Amino acid sequence: MTSQQTPRQYWMSIMAKSAASELLSLSDTEAAQQDFEVIRAPEIGLTQVRGRMGGTGSQFNLGDMTITRCVVLSAQGFYGYGYVAGRDKRHAERAAQLDAILQDEACFDRVMTHVITPLTKKLEQQQDNHTKEVAQTKVNFFTLVRGED
Amino acid sequence: MYVAVKGGETAITNAHKLLEKKRRGDLSIKALSVAQIQEQLALAVARVMTEGGIYDPQLAALAIKQSAGDLVEAIFLLRAYRTTLNRFYVSNPIDTGTMHVERRISATFKDVPGGQMLGATFDYTHRLLDFTLLADGRTPEQVSSKLCPEQDSHTQKTSDSMTRVLQMLERENLIVTEEDNHQPPVDITQDPPTYPCNRSARLQALVRGDEGFLLALGYSTQRGYGRNHPFAGEIRIGWVDVSLTPDELGFAVDIGQIQVSECEMINGFSKLNDDNDSNADEIKFTRGYGLAFGDNERKTLSMALVDRALQADQYDEERSSPAQQEEFILAHCDNVEAAGFVSHLKLPHYVDFQSELELLRRLQAAQHTTQGDS
Structure with missing residues (x-):
């Protein structure tokens, strides 16, 4: 979790960034234990992606990306929201279900331990491997003195 | 017709x-x-x-x-x-400063904070056909994850310590700054651009513009048609978080990561022609910007060159070259539009052509009559 994130932002971020297959396999049993009412069935659409001129200046539209969103209501009365990049409806639905479960204090520790923490570790590990690979290509160019007087 | x-x-x-x-x-x-x-x-x-x-x-x-x-x-x-999908949201602007870089180079400074990472690049390859690929079945050599002795351990913390190269020049007041005008950007997919248009519309059009067309225009500026003396200040390729703030929640949520390429071009110095701008009145380096989805380096270089060429008015430059003609470029850079209109020539134009044919025959007949008379 970064210092600017609330716990809810943190778990939503981890679930969105993780591969759908990993999220699903880690949370199948957890999701099966509860009943959910589907408030907004998973639907695929677009979100416009914005950039900034020069990376830091005024905004401009870079293009769109696909997004899938879903809202569920847990039996305990918590609304769960799922927003994930791409077009995987199961990914968005599971993220919404777990968002509802994680708001329930009775389940929070268990789901964090069995789902969110392993996903975080996996993402960190991927990032770490990646960074190390890229670091192998760090370059130091030397400027040569030219021959002319 | x-x-x-x-x-x-x-x-x-x-x-x-x-x-x-x-x-x-x-x-x-x-x-x-x-x-x-x-x-x-x-x-x-x-x-x-x-x-x-x-x-x-x-x-x-x-x-x-x-x-x-x-x-x-x-x-x-x-x-x-x-066109078949609804647009649900607009993202918060991506922050390329916090990118997890796969490649990061500067052609202007040898030593930049965080170092230069070549990443996976065709640069420095010999462009020889690799016949082992033709033979099939070869798995690429693994890049070892152990650091070579010459690499210091702090290179591992890439994105945290990578200051933007152009910001270093900004701090010394040597380059025009990119100020956030806090205006919502134009969306050319909703409102077709009118000319002259603002830079947000231009950049959006250039992102969608044909890479080959923009490459040729960028190249033309280097050959003297709208010269703006470019240096590749910084090129980054890597992954950035995308977040949005849904009304129903009221706080920002990350929806995933996307790969983007970014090019920040440092261009020849000039004086800004705008009394209302803090950048005005002092001679400074100028800049062009390129951003694209995925690993798309050549596109971002081309885009940055054209972006700078199209800022001609701001620097009192005469618009004398193709790369400086805003309407010409933006109205013709979209390859879907261009291919559509060019391709429609393949559709049957029988009636249209018949009328041309008849007109030509009448003109020729008239010409023959006049010649016969004289």
Whole structure:
């Protein structure tokens, strides 16, 4: 979790960034234990992606990306929201279900331990491997003195 | 002028069947999967996503498969699909400063904070055909994850310590700064641009613009047609978080990460022609910006060159070269529009052509009569 994130932002971020297959396999049993009412069935659409001129200046539209969103209501009365990049409806639905479960204090520790923490570790590990690979290509160019007087 | 025709249904159906057959090629050779295209033709996927206007590698790979590798056709397919989806949200602007970099170079400073990472690049290859790939089945050599002695351990913490190169010049007041005007950007997919248009509309059009067209225009500025003396200040390729703030929640949520390429060009110094701007009155380096989906470096370089050339008015430069003509470039850089209008010449123009033919015959007849009279 970064210092600017609330716990809810943190778990939503981890679930969105993780591969759908990993999220699903880690949370199948957890999701099966509860009943959910589907408030907004998973639907695929677009979100416009914005950039900034020069990376830091005024905004401009870079293009769109696909997004899938879903809202569920847990039996305990918590609304769960799922927003994930791409077009995987199961990914968005599971993220919404777990968002509802994680708001329930009775389940929070268990789901964090069995789902969110392993996903975080996996993402960190991927990032770490990646960074190390890229670091192998760090370059130091030397400027040569030219021959002319 | 095109006059509608009808008929030809059977021929058209059969032509489409034949297209399908031709696209598949020799049946004794295994069909390409979309996943293979997505993983192994990633640079084509990046181009189709950028010019097609949707970040979705799987859809772009599908479009490439369906178009038999015709990328302009694939871009068209993606644009057409785009119109079938609702736009739910607008993202918060991505922050390329916090990018997890895969490549980061500067052509202006040898030593930059965080170092220069070549990443996976065609640069410095010898452009010799690799016949071992033809032989098939070779797995790429693993890059070891152990650090070489010459690499210090702090290079591992990449994004945290990578200050933007141009910010170093900004701090010394040597380059014009990019100020946030806090205005919502123009969306040319909703409101067609009117000319002259603002820079947000220009950049959006350039992102969607044809890479080849923009490359040629960028090249022309280097050869003297709208010279603006560019240096590649910083190029970054890597992954950034995308977040949005849904009304129903009221706080920002990350929806995932996307790969982007970014080029910040440092251009020849000049004086800004605007009394209301803090940058004015002092001679400074100027800048051009390029940003694109995926690994798309050449596109971002071209875009940054054209972006700078189109800022001519701001620096009192005479618009004398093609790369400085805003309306000409923005109205012609979209390859879906361009290919559409050029391709319509293939449609039957029988009526139109008949009238031309008759006119020519009448003119010739009249000419012969006059010649006969004299």
